[in-house]
Amino acid sequence: MTPLALGLLNVFFVLLVSLTLAAGLIWVERRLLALWQDRYGPNRVGPLGLLQVLADAIKILTKQDWIPPFADRAVFVIAPGVIMVTVLLSLAVVPITPAIGVVDLNVGLLFFLAMSSLGVYSVVLAGWSSDSKYALLGALRAAAQMLSYEVFMGLSLMGVVLIAGSFDLRKIVDAQARLWFCIPQLVGFVVFLIAGIAETRRLPFDLPEAESELVAGFHTEYSGMKFGMFFVGEYLGVILISAMITTLFFGGWRGPFLPPIVWFLIKTFAFIAFFVLLRASLPRPRYDQLMAYGWKLLLPLSLLNLAVTAAVVIAIHHGGGA
Amino acid sequence: MNAPFYVAGAIALVSTLLVITRASAVHALLYLIVSLLAIAVIFFQLGAPFIAALEVIIYAGAIMVVFVFVVMLLNLGPRSVDAERAWLSPVGFVGPIVLGAILAAELLYIVSIAPRPGSASSLVSPTAVGASLFGPYYLGVELGSFLLLAGLVGALHLARSTEQAAR
Numbered sequence: 001m002t003p004l005a006l007g008l009l010n011v012f013f014v015l016l017v018s019l020t021l022a023a024g025l026i027w028v029e030r031r032l033l034a035l036w037q038d039r040y041g042p043n044r045v046g047p048l049g050l051l052q053v054l055a056d057a058i059k060i061l062t063k064q065d066w067i068p069p070f071a072d073r074a075v076f077v078i079a080p081g082v083i084m085v086t087v088l089l090s091l092a093v094v095p096i097t098p099a100i101g102v103v104d105l106n107v108g109l110l111f112f113l114a115m116s117s118l119g120v121y122s123v124v125l126a127g128w129s130s131d132s133k134y135a136l137l138g139a140l141r142a143a144a145q146m147l148s149y150e151v152f153m154g155l156s157l158m159g160v161v162l163i164a165g166s167f168d169l170r171k172i173v174d175a176q177a178r179l180w181f182c183i184p185q186l187v188g189f190v191v192f193l194i195a196g197i198a199e200t201r202r203l204p205f206d207l208p209e210a211e212s213e214l215v216a217g218f219h220t221e222y223s224g225m226k227f228g229m230f231f232v233g234e235y236l237g238v239i240l241i242s243a244m245i246t247t248l249f250f251g252g253w254r255g256p257f258l259p260p261i262v263w264f265l266i267k268t269f270a271f272i273a274f275f276v277l278l279r280a281s282l283p284r285p286r287y288d289q290l291m292a293y294g295w296k297l298l299l300p301l302s303l304l305n306l307a308v309t310a311a312v313v314i315a316i317h318h319g320g321g322a
Numbered sequence: 323m324n325a326p327f328y329v330a331g332a333i334a335l336v337s338t339l340l341v342i343t344r345a346s347a348v349h350a351l352l353y354l355i356v357s358l359l360a361i362a363v364i365f366f367q368l369g370a371p372f373i374a375a376l377e378v379i380i381y382a383g384a385i386m387v388v389f390v391f392v393v394m395l396l397n398l399g400p401r402s403v404d405a406e407r408a409w410l411s412p413v414g415f416v417g418p419i420v421l422g423a424i425l426a427a428e429l430l431y432i433v434s435i436a437p438r439p440g441s442a443s444s445l446v447s448p449t450a451v452g453a454s455l456f457g458p459y460y461l462g463v464e465l466g467s468f469l470l471l472a473g474l475v476g477a478l479h480l481a482r483s484t485e486q487a488a489r
Contacts, residue, residue: 075348107448110375117383121355124387128348128394136394143391147384154379167448 011092011102018091022235027053029235029276036280057228065224068130075129080226083122083233087240090115094243095170097253097260108169109161112244113154116199120146122233123201123208127218138217141287142208146199148294153195155302159188159309160248173252182249187305189249191298196241198294200234202275204282207290242271327367334360345406347393351386358382372448 027042027050034041042049067076090112092102105111120143127139161167163184164175172181182189198205209217219230246252246267253260255267285293337357344350358381365374455463 072346072348075352105371106445107371107375110372110379110448114375114378114383117379117387120383120387121390124390124394125348125352128390140391140394143387143394147387147391150384 007102010100013100014091014096014102015088018088018236018239019232021239022232023053023057025235025238025272026056026231028272029279032273032276033280036277060228061225063224065226068132068221070131071221072129072131075125076221077226079122079126079129080222080229080233081122082125083119084229084236086115086119086122087233087236090240091236091243093169094240094247095173095252096243096264100261101170104168104170107167109157109167109172109248112169113150113157116153117150119199119237120150122230123218126222126230127208130218130221132221134215135218135220138208138214138220142201142218145205145207145290146201148291149195149198149205149298152191152294152299152302153199155299155306156188156191156195157248158306159185162306162309162313169247173247173254176251176254180249180251180254185249185305185309187301188309189245191302191305192248193245194298196245197275197278198290200237200241200275202234202238203279204284205290206284207287238272238275239268242268242275245271324367327364330360330363330367333357334364343410345403345410347402347406348390351390351393355382355386358386369445372446372451 030052031041031049042052045051045055067073093105093108093111095101095104123142123146124139127135127137127142130136160172160181163181164172166172166175175181201208207217208214209219214220219227222230243264246264250267253264255263258266334357337353337360340353341350341357344353358377362374362377362382365371365377
């Protein structure tokens, strides 16, 4: 097979699998939530309720796609697209197995951070262009929350970069051949996990769309497939953060006996299930608690982690040699 | 150079022009973000992927979000758009365009007579950027961090005093 055909195959494989998984997660999440809350969940359409996803898709595609007359039309239409584009572009740099992965950038980790920082615009612009007070309040919360948590999301990963000595995600996976980074970088892992939940605006950090206070927050005015894109974008975000945790802290595709892709999927799915479990079990904090927790606890913790890791890396490199 | 460079350059120029001529503040900011992204693509083309990534993370992803945030807080309505439109009269553009054209002509002249640098631009790795920041440019980094610390202390002071006044 020619390199071009192989490359295209890679691109469409990653695109199709991640979009299918994101749609399928709607069913997975509802079934898992039901399991933990002692109910059945969707179980009528098809075997085990699996066709519920298809039914939802048909419903959402045939709904009227309505743009409020008071909205800023161009921005209103662009906003849901931004989240899909940024998350799908981030998935391009994730090395899934030694053979599968769309692109290898030598600044792959920074590319992921760059795309996740652009993802904020989707929420902010959706809220602004809707010209509704609930949407605007949701967007204001989202902007402050995602901007704050982005800061130490980046800082928490620098420990991994220091140990691996590269921003290249493949080299980071290779550096975990002997020991997964979740052990020497436990603090970094915990901070990244919390920041990742905040970045995807999942419960308990879903203040931008808090139903009990803001109707539906930033996507109050959205309907039909535009709402669907926010919905799928959120699940894609969950897949992305789970895949990044697997890559950065849990050795990526590495593991005994089973083929690499199976290991990668098992690890990623474990974190997706953890995201759902969090939703089933934790209440939403107050907004000032969220901000204070981020700036006063997580930021100093990630800075401390960075300083200690740097000191240890220098001590090993220089102390051992001299 | 190659086609992607010229395409990114053209997008940067057009979007920057649109930043100046838009009446709505948020639309102007959106074009500014597009312009910054185009410049990031140019950096990537020139063999500086690290600076390209930082351009997106810091400028497009952090500073511009704060700008949009402030504009949203002000909640400028259609009235401010009308006011802005009235200020954007074509007559006001004549002076800046003449002065800008003189500068552009001067720049083109200097570029045309200057010796061309070797086209073999090498790839600048993140490690090389870090080594030069903490090597020859160490003083600059320290001065920059002084400035940021001063800004941080100032912001803290402003936030503190309003909180105490409210009590």
